[in-house]
Amino acid sequence: MAYQLWYWTGIPGRGEFVRVVLEAGGVAYVDCAREKGDEALVKDMAKRRPEPFAPPYLVTGDLVIAQTANILDWLGRKHGLAPKNEAGRRACAQYQLTIADMVAETHDTHHPVASGLYYQDQKKEATRRAEDFRTNRMPKFLSYFARALGKNDWLVGDRWTYADTSLFVLVDGLRFAFPKRMKAVEADLPALHDHLKRVAALPEFSDYLVSDRRLPFGKGIFRYYPELDAD
Amino acid sequence: MAYQLWYWTGIPGRGEFVRVVLEAGGVAYVDCAREKGDEALVKDMAKRRPEPFAPPYLVTGDLVIAQTANILDWLGRKHGLAPKNEAGRRACAQYQLTIADMVAETHDTHHPVASGLYYQDQKKEATRRAEDFRTNRMPKFLSYFARALGKNDWLVGDRWTYADTSLFVLVDGLRFAFPKRMKAVEADLPALHDHLKRVAALPEFSDYLVSDRRLPFGKGIFRYYPELDAD
Numbered sequence: 237m238a239y240q241l242w243y244w245t246g247i248p249g250r251g252e253f254v255r256v257v258l259e260a261g262g263v264a265y266v267d268c269a270r271e272k273g274d275e276a277l278v279k280d281m282a283k284r285r286p287e288p289f290a291p292p293y294l295v296t297g298d299l300v301i302a303q304t305a306n307i308l309d310w311l312g313r314k315h316g317l318a319p320k321n322e323a324g325r326r327a328c329a330q331y332q333l334t335i336a337d338m339v340a341e342t343h344d345t346h347h348p349v350a351s352g353l354y355y356q357d358q359k360k361e362a363t364r365r366a367e368d369f370r371t372n373r374m375p376k377f378l379s380y381f382a383r384a385l386g387k388n389d390w391l392v393g394d395r396w397t398y399a400d401t402s403l404f405v406l407v408d409g410l411r412f413a414f415p416k417r418m419k420a421v422e423a424d425l426p427a428l429h430d431h432l433k434r435v436a437a438l439p440e441f442s443d444y445l446v447s448d449r450r451l452p453f454g455k456g457i458f459r460y461y462p463e464l465d466a467d
Numbered sequence: 468m469a470y471q472l473w474y475w476t477g478i479p480g481r482g483e484f485v486r487v488v489l490e491a492g493g494v495a496y497v498d499c500a501r502e503k504g505d506e507a508l509v510k511d512m513a514k515r516r517p518e519p520f521a522p523p524y525l526v527t528g529d530l531v532i533a534q535t536a537n538i539l540d541w542l543g544r545k546h547g548l549a550p551k552n553e554a555g556r557r558a559c560a561q562y563q564l565t566i567a568d569m570v571a572e573t574h575d576t577h578h579p580v581a582s583g584l585y586y587q588d589q590k591k592e593a594t595r596r597a598e599d600f601r602t603n604r605m606p607k608f609l610s611y612f613a614r615a616l617g618k619n620d621w622l623v624g625d626r627w628t629y630a631d632t633s634l635f636v637l638v639d640g641l642r643f644a645f646p647k648r649m650k651a652v653e654a655d656l657p658a659l660h661d662h663l664k665r666v667a668a669l670p671e672f673s674d675y676l677v678s679d680r681r682l683p684f685g686k687g688i689f690r691y692y693p694e695l696d697a698d
Contacts, residue, residue, distance in 0.1 A: 286558045286623075289565045289611050301557050303564035305536065310557065326532050326541065327517045333534035334520045340571060348579050348592065350599035361579065361592045368581035380520050392517075 238264035240295040242277050245269050247456030248405075250304050250339070251292040256401040257308060259449070260441035261317045265294075267449070305332045308398045319393045327392045331384065331399040335406050338377045342413065343457045345369045345464060355461070366464035370417045374410070382425040389434055396438060404435040409458035414465045469495035471526040473508050476500050478687030479636075481535050481570070482523040487632040488539060490680070491672035492548045498680070536563045539629045550624045558623045562615065562630040566637050569608045573644065574688045576600045576695060586692070597695035601648045605641070613656040620665055627669060635666040640689035647696045 239258065243251025258265045269277040269291075281288055284295070288302030294310070301307050309329055312318025318328045343351075348365040349358040381403060384391055391399040407428055411418045422428055436442060444450055454460065470489065474482025489496045500508040500522075512519055515526070519533030525541070532538050540560055543549025549559045574582075579596040580589040612634060615622055622630040638659055642649045653659055667673060675681055685691065 286561055286615060299554055302561045306557060306560040306564060323530055326530065326537060329537040330517060330533045333537060349595045352603055364580045372583055384517060
């Protein structure tokens with residue numbers, strides 16, 4: 237039975253981290269809201285137990301799994317998309333949760349006051365927050381992931397895991413949102429560039445990347461506002 | 468063998484979510500940095516593999532587990548502090564990750580620009596962010612947790628889990644940081660008040676609450692700035 241994935245239509249958002257591992261792992265799923273619309277999502281979510289606080293969530297049989305890291309840990313264990321040994325699984329979860337932390341901080345560069353307000357209404361605050369993000373947070377997080385990779389092909393173990401597809405989305409999204417800054421930061425961190433290319437070349441995943449199932453960045457977490465970017 | 472817990476001294480912070488479940492579950496641990504200091508923590512963390520991005524992390528034998536939700540999932544599975552069935556475990560993880568999201572948003576009410584700057588240097592931005600937090604985010608998150616409790620004693624299943632001790636820290640911390648606002652919000656959500664009392668009365672936990680192992684709120688995530696609070 238194919239998984240039901242529920243996530244907002246129109247933005248890659250946090251749903252993308254689930255979508256990419258399902259795609260790269262060749263796991264069957266239905267992207268429900270893209271077939272039925274966001275109103276159907278809201279209705280569906282309200283009746284699920286445990287009720288998700290927000291999308292994405294995954295439904296399989298009687299099981300409802302919400303929160304991205306929770307979904308990925310489930311898929312990792314169930315479909316061999318994380319190591320079988322405990323240390324490897326915990327390492328994957330650790331990287332995933334750190335990626336999620338950086339994703340939240342990325343979002344807050346353009347929405348530092350309230351996610352319910354327009355960017356234009358918090359532009360001044362965004363300028364300050366983005367400056368700190370570029371100067372302090374980007375090098376700190378990204379050099380951490382480069383160290384975690386070291387000379388290895390993958391973050392954990394000797395084959396790709398969901399931590400790798402998640403790092404792909406993060407780095408790819410940051411390149412979209414902060415092209416100047418990423419060029420400067422990545423110049424010192426070749427491991428990130430090599431890793432991105434390696435993930436993009438995974439057979440099932442490279443198909444996805446050029447398919448219309450993939451939504452472009454621009455809305456949601458990773459947005460390009462030239463005034464928030466700098467070397 | 469007792470677990471080694473590593474977390475900054477001087478603040479309850481995210482380490483508190485680990486500490487409370489170890490305490491309430493009667494699981495032996497050494498609070499390493501409180502014995503050896505923050506410098507020892509920094510040194511220890513740098514040599515661990517996988518390297519934690521930040522404390523808290525737990526060490527047991529060869530295993531290093533970082534990221535709060537990851538640590539709690541481990542402890543839940545290992546020590547019966549989460550349900551044994553898959554649906555219950557996933558529900559616990561879901562609630563924990565949603566609590567973590569609210570914790571991050573709470574922190575950002577006083578540090579909306581940069582965690583490396585003083586509150587005084589981002590007070591103007593904090594005023595706006597805190598207002599949105601009080602008006603929109605607090606009712607949204609807290610009514611969600613009250614709905615999740617419903618008429619049950621515990622968030623998941625028929626005995627307490629780490630999701631319950633985490634919700635305790637969250638609600639207790641919010642009462643400290645936003646006393647006026649919490650009074651107003653909790654008036655409509657009696658389930659939260661009852662739940663907090665129920666957790667506080669757990670035998671091992673009630674001992675902890677009055678011990679000097681417990682650090683007071685005031686620094687770290689939950690801070691009381693009267694100007695950020697309102698009904």
